[in-house]
Amino acid sequence: MQITPSMAARKRMRRENLIGYAYMMPAILFFLSFVIFPMGMALVTSFTDYSMDSFNFIGLSNYRRMLQDRVFGKAMGNTILIVLVSVPAVTLFSLWVASLVYKMNKHASSFFRVVFYMPIVTGTVAVTVVWKWMFSRYNGLLNYVLNSIGLINGNISWLGDEAYAIWCIILILFTTSIGQPIVLYISALANVDQSLVEASEVDGANNFQLFWKIKWPQIMNTTLYILVITTINSFQIFALIQLLTSGGPNNATNTIMYNIYYHAFKLNEYGYGNAMGIILAIVIGVFSMIQFKLARSDKE
Amino acid sequence: MQASVNRTSPYRLLAILLLIALSVLFLFPMYWIITGSVKSIQAVNAATPVWFPLEPTMDNYARLFDRPALMWLWNTILICTMSMLLTCTTASLAGYALAKKNFIGRGIIFAIFISAMALPKQVILIPLLKEMSFLRLHDTPWAVILPTVGWPFGVFLMKQFSENIPGSILEAARIDGAGEVITFTQVVLPIIKPGIGALAIFTFITTWNDYFMQLIMLNSQSKLTISLGIAKLQTEMSNDFGLIMAGAALSAIPITVVFLMFQKFFTRGITMGAVKG
């Protein structure tokens, strides 16, 4: 370590800086223009009554309005319900599938990976419209099958009944969410240190102990990643709602994202829409942080 | 190996049977899309489902192609491919620099990129729309492509991959007198190629499924993506499932074929993207 860098060293450092930024330039340019700038705009306009014909600073009014907006409250409740149900369900189910599949031979394992990844490849919209048809009250498959096997008697309006609608949405969300976690868990489980597994088998550990003591800590990073991406995706649920229920019946399937869309693009209340977006961002941030904290403490 | 063979317990057998049953359920929507797309109006609307269309008809497709459906498909492929190429380029450059170059502010820049990743993308859609219209890009493919490229996930991913580049190799290249361009293209790129592949696949699929962004940014009938096109087949005054299934099939089949062909790369890509992450 030199106390005063020589001219040559300083020159080299400047060169390094220059080269570093040259490499960064394209990414920074895109990032600043299409992420940071609009983010700043979203924050600023959330304090305005920005709409088609006005743009005035109104302080915290949008945020105060949110507190009194019953539909917003309901949408927030629904969104959190969706997250709280779908995130554990997706994580546990994909772990279960992966634990069965990872030991299979190459063909079987790739078959199952493909099958469960299929809904993502098919595309959210295509999957959603086919589900809409299957849920249809009068000529949908679901009613027909359930009636035939005697589980229900008479046709149910699955998407039109407050009791069922949100669960139908969660089910579809589930089928379009598990593909990636399964693939991730399969590879994580396959990468578990075999010597540790064998050692504990010699020690007479049963499957259950083997899993929780040896494998679970080693796939913790994968679990954390799955939790975070599933949480973010569930919070942002939109296409399903827009295509299936428009938030109904009686706001039973209204979500924050749909509510933002409704206010910003149906009622042209951009300021209010942005304010809701900011709150959503904060909520997602909090959820992600909790997950990180839990995962960390679990590891230790 | 022996151990795992011995472990074929009754539970495992049962579980595998259940898994197979679930697979059928997961494949069913695809089956229902394809068969539905060749069903007659009567068969589509039958209260007793027509499990297999014995008299397939191309009617639905004929009606679908009354609309610019192939244009929609082309728009989608254009948007996804451009997003993919640009993301891979900018991210691999930046990722390499963040991992291997020493420059002032590196830590800060990386931290900002990382924290932006946690934010929901949709929050910035309204200002983005304004920005795109200011740039006169609204209702063009660029309105979807540019924000996709700006998203920091790619930079993060490529940084993780670039960490694997051995410093000794870079040093050797420098001693050989290789300039930055040569070093990057001949030394760095081959090493991070798998990462770029992963990012490419990941970007393509997320862009394909980014319905909200497309919905906000694209308007004209001829500019729609295939997802938007299908969504708009459901109009206020008709809900023609046969036609919609034809649209869904047109959207799903090409990408599924590509997926099945490159399945290995897909799964490897998804895995690498995350395990590194």
Next chain:
Amino acid sequence: MTSAIEAGTTPDIIMEGPERLVANWGAKGKMIDLSDLWTEEAKADIDANSTAVGKASMGSDGKYYEYPLAMTTHTMAINYEVFEKADALQYLDLENRTWTTENFQKAMQALKDDGVAVTGIVYCGGQGGDQGTRALAMNLFSASFTNPEHTLYTMDSEAGIKGLQLLADMVKDGLLEADAGIAAGDELQLFANGTAQMTWAWNASNAANYAASVTFTPYAMAFPSDDGVPELAGGIWGFGIFDNKDEAKVAAAKKFIKFVSDDSVQGPASVYATGFFPVRASFGDIYAGTEKDANKEFLIFMPYLGDYYNVTPNWAVQRTEWWNLLQRIFAGEDVQTAVATYANNVNIK
């Protein structure tokens, strides 16, 4: 469209209804004043057909933001053969295409007695077609949807509540069905394939669109009303010009609109292309002797065109709240309470 306006990439000329051109964009100063297109001759010709059209095209500032081309009325339709078989046609005034509320109930009972599973479905799953459900609920006891000044929504009136209550009761008694899971598009499809025997979302263009796929006679009817005098919701389509700050373009656009709407040859041809009916009385029956001859079935409904209340402020909010209102009522909430909530949510205080 909203995002295009927000983006500033609007076209110069747009064809839309007064609820957007006048009440929304016009009121927000996004449109050009078209008063000079409304010559004495044009006004007289249009008024001769329906005075509601001129009223709807004018903003609250007295400026015309729309120059109308075509109009239609939204009706309902029944499956003629099924009604005939159930001996329910006796309850219809076939000549005027009207029926009374009482006869409507009797007809539904007749269908039920004949073993019809689904008579009609009050769809309330959102999206479009809300005019059908509004007209149904309003007409039963001749309620007004808004006050005459178009400043207040008034379905919380006694007549409004009675109409909604009757619907709720009929659903409870199985004479009708209600479904928050389907939208107008779904309901039309169910009507067209014979599942439902009525649709509330009928008009000339739907009649044309579904003509090929139905195996029965879809018979257009006015909505049942206690006094037998229906008041139908209408659609008015006309041109507006976005203010893109280019006078030359505006002048050209006006010239174009004038030609497309008023020219003695192009005018009727333009209307013909829309599949609706001319706002100008002088154009007459443009469908006579053409392949869209079936459209003349709807001419009889034009005099039933009611007040164009879609221009009332807060319209977009109202549409959503209307669906929520229906959803709450058919989920079993007390009608009076549900309507009070609705009125509270839609009326600007």
